[in-house]
Amino acid sequence: MKSHWRDGDRVREVELQPLAHGRWRVRVDGSEFELSSEAMPDGRLRLVGDGGVTVAEVTPDGARRFVRLGVLDFVLERAGSGKVRAGAGGHDGGLSAPMPGVITKVMVVVGDEVTRGQPLLALEAMKMEHLIRAPREGRVKRVGASPGQMVQAGAELVELEA
């Protein structure tokens, strides 16, 4: 069983092979190890490997998996689920809202030449203003929001062309 998970900027591959008696052969990005797992009464997993015992807790949330390993927290996201992390970056020339919020200002119009880092829009969410900046140089091809408009996370706000 092979699956892929987005871990920050990278995609990780994990392959699982069941062995007898609750043991698994695990291959993560090519490195292989064995461990045994046991479901604890409260739903957590007790993982026993060469490195000792670790208690893991996995909570699904859509494509995401919240993982608590001992006292450390990680969030992994199933890769290929189509969701792209917009952040302050953007992709394919498009710039999408990093979170739901209200557009408070649009600073560019179609046809504007923008430089990297130039503020394009201001988005207010949870009482904080976030400037959406150009990830690179380019010309504004499309503006998909106007001041006062409520936008959802992932909404395309500005499209840039080279």
Place this chain on the structure above:
Amino acid sequence: MFKKVLIANRGEITCRVAATLHEMGIRTVAVYSEADRGALHTRVCDEARWIGAAEARESYLNIDAVVSAARESGADAVHPGFGFLAENAAFAEAVAAAGLTFIGPTPAQIRAMGDKREARRLADAAGVPIVPGAEGADAKALVRAANAMGYPVIIKAALGGGGKGMQSAHDAKHLAEAIEAAQRVAASAFGDESVYVEKLLEHARHVEVQVLGDGKGRAVHVFERDCTLQRRHQKVVEEAPAPTLTADQRAIVTHAAVRLAEAVKYRGAGTIETLITREGHVYFLEMNTRLQVEHPVTELVSGIDLVRAQIEIAATGKLPFEQHEIKRHGHAIEARLYAEDAANNFLPQVGVASRVRWPDGPFVRVDSGVESGDAVGVHYDPMLAKIIAYAPTREAAIERLLGALDDTRVHGVVTNLPFLRALLRAPAVRSGSYDTEWVEREFLAGFAALMRAPAPDLALAAVAIAEASGAPLSKPTANGAAPAIDPFAQLGRWRQAGLAE
């Protein structure tokens, strides 16, 4: 004493205020917006009243709706909490006009201190040193003033507070952009776009003094708090006592605070915020006419319930204790847990906190506004909880807080927990050698590198094993209720298949 009090707020502070009211045998009324239907703060109060749509200006900032709810519920007083209408003079007036008691200062005091320019004048008149600064009719005038004063400067909303809308600028070029941004946030958050400019004091520590006044010219202080650990002017970790304050400095700030509170005949609980420079000079920043988010650290070191003190002052017009009766013992430290993705520029997060576990244990206090299954929405402040630890020494309090954070688990919404844990482990935090800009200047780069490190292979293994066990990927329901089935209950099948033994 009051029989029934309406708490004009939401989230953790409503729960916090309700706890004291219940202890005093006073009935509680919560208010809620459409987005907070069934929220924790409505469940802990004796009754709850709907006040409007999700947008704060339709509900929690809607004076008419809140006052109507108070009147209809038969409450005899209103506690505003912090944020929302807590420092709104018109609200305090409307509460009084409805024949109810506002648990807080007078409208005139709120108005005077709410205009940070007026507050500076009052502090100056009371002999409290103020930060060099300037007002200006427009952006051009502010730029001219800043040029004359010298950079860096900080732009603040005249009617603002809580660090919202503050922007710093290190040269004239960035000042114009910063003024515009500050004006926009000021207009939307405080309904007035006026801003003023102050000299940015670098390498300073934020120390604030808790005061209580009887409204007739007598005031006491409950010592100080240090809130120097900030990110983007938002406090992250607060503690009491201030670790670097000398006895002389403590005497200076507490006396100045009491002098200002007495000069304005302050009523109720308030906080005088100051900056202390590396050279040891004390400057007045502002006075907050409300309970502070970080009030629990003061409560833990003094044994004084500040909410109870607010209520008693409002009901009796008397201070519940004399200055010499107020003692301080040990050390308390608080961390603010926010729904923010520390790995992604601290962007606020929304979702359903599907599985939440708060720490407990001796000398650990949690003031929280969510439980498992509660929704975290886009409309309000992303603070989920405050986790506070008390111990005889600062070192032991930090150790205890770290242990409490280790025991904290919020799944379903990304939180700043990794940031808090890394921050409290930083050697500079342990030794107390930092200033208000330190987190951004020195800590964040190393922390970002830590967050970019790949998750351990074991995390991937755990996810894959959980998937392979056939756990149903139940999605939280639209109304924010918890998944009806705990996916891990299904692990029983795994056992039956003989894989787990």
